[in-house]
Amino acid sequence: MNSSFLYHGWGLYSQKCTRVEYKGNTIILHVETKERLSFCPQCGMRHLVKNGYRTRDFIGLPLGGKKVIVRMKVQRYQCKDCGYDQQENIPFATGSRSYTHRFARYVVDLLKMATLKDVASLLCVGWDMVKDIHSSYLQRHYSPPSLQGVEIIGIDEFARIRCNT
Numbered sequence: 001m002n003s004s005f006l007y008h009g010w011g012l013y014s015q016k017c018t019r020v021e022y023k024g025n026t027i028i029l030h031v032e033t034k035e036r037l038s039f040c041p042q043c044g045m046r047h048l049v050k051n052g053y054r055t056r057d058f059i060g061l062p063l064g065g066k067k068v069i070v071r072m073k074v075q076r077y078q079c080k081d082c083g084y085d086q087q088e089n090i091p092f093a094t095g096s097r098s099y100t101h102r103f104a105r106y107v108v109d110l111l112k113m114a115t116l117k118d119v120a121s122l123l124c125v126g127w128d129m130v131k132d133i134h135s136s137y138l139q140r141h142y143s144p145p146s147l148q149g150v151e152i153i154g155i156d157e158f159a160r161i162r163c164n165t
């Protein structure tokens with residue numbers, strides 16, 4: 001599959017698609033990172049070797065009414081100099097979550113006009129996943145700001161508004 005289509009469709013800019021699989025109502029995109037990591041992220045040396053990989057599935061934006069799974073070969077690297085031993089970074093998803101950033105954004109957009117149950121049914125995912133995405137969004141955008149480390153709060157000016165009815 002064309003890299004440009006991967007980027008514009010699913011936001012995968014540093015991956016390449018090695019195979020596309022069609023299973024019922026699901027399209028599975030097999031991807032892996034285009035460029036091998038050549039420098040150790042910890043010490044900067046070049047003695048970095050591949051140390052196995054694991055495959056992870058992420059739900060991506062649907063295509064033509066079909067569910068899309070991004071199946072990524074996540075490479076693990078080990079540094080011979082400093083002992084660094086970690087999996088490569090996955091730029092299109094957060095932590096251990098099983099969906100892409102773009103999918104989460106799409107869910108939030110759909111929730112502006114449909115219920116959790118409707119969105120889950122439309123996207124063929126569990127209600128709990130939709131709820132998790134919505135909760136994260138609400139927490140990120142509407143939780144009170146942290147006041148940790150704040151010692152003084154100043155008020156510049158204020159206004160009193162009186163409404164006569």
Ligand SMILES: [Zn+2]
Pocket residue numbers: 040041042043044045079080081082083084
């Ligand atoms: Zn290192």
